Amino acid sequence: MKAFLKVMKAASDPTRVRILKMLEKREMCVCEIQTALGTAQSTASKHLKILEDAGLVVSRKEGLWVNYLPADGRQNPYAANLLGNLRHWLNEAPEIADLSGILFHIDRYEILGKK
Numbered sequence: 714m715k716a717f718l719k720v721m722k723a724a725s726d727p728t729r730v731r732i733l734k735m736l737e738k739r740e741m742c743v744c745e746i747q748t749a750l751g752t753a754q755s756t757a758s759k760h761l762k763i764l765e766d767a768g769l770v771v772s773r774k775e776g777l778w779v780n781y782l783p784a785d786g787r788q789n790p791y792a793a794n795l796l797g798n799l800r801h802w803l804n805e806a807p808e809i810a811d812l813s814g815i816l817f818h819i820d821r822y823e824i825l826g827k828k
Contacts, residue, residue, distance in 0.1 A: 716789050719766065719768075719789075720767045720768065720769065720789060720791040720795055721791075722763075722767070723763050723766070723767035723769055724795055724799075726760070726763075727808070728750060728756075729763065730803070731808060731809065731812055732750070732757075732760055732764060732770075732781075733770070733783065733796070734799070734804075734809045735749060735812055735813075735816055736781060736783050737783060737799075737800060738816050739816065739817075740780040741780065741781055742778050742779060742781070743757050743758055743761065743779065743781075744824050744825065745819045745820075745821050745824065748819050749812055749815060749816060750812075761781055765781075767789070767792060768786075768788040768791075768792035769783070769784055769792045770782065770783060771783075771785075778821070784796065
């Protein structure tokens with residue numbers, strides 16, 4: 714029951730749901746997520762940690778970058794089930810549709826002024 718509750722608590726926050734929906738579209742680093750959400754980096758990192766602890770996202774190091782992507786579900790069947798269903802849910806919600814429209818215009822190098 715503990716694993717189930719961890720997944721449900723992680724998914725009960727609107728910001729974390731938006732993060733999950735963004736990561737369905739593409740891998741992202743913290744700076745890209747923070748830019749898309751308009752939050753502080755510490756806030757985005759806190760949400761990612763909760764999602765990672767629940768088995769909903771995983772991180773992958775790539776040079777200096779840490780990229781986040783949806784978990785494959787092997788770690789937690791409740792997370793797998795939620796992620797599978799979430800792909801079909803909320804796509805038309807204004808908060809999600811607005812984010813989807815800007816995701817591909819967010820570039821980590823531009824954010825950090827290295828372009």
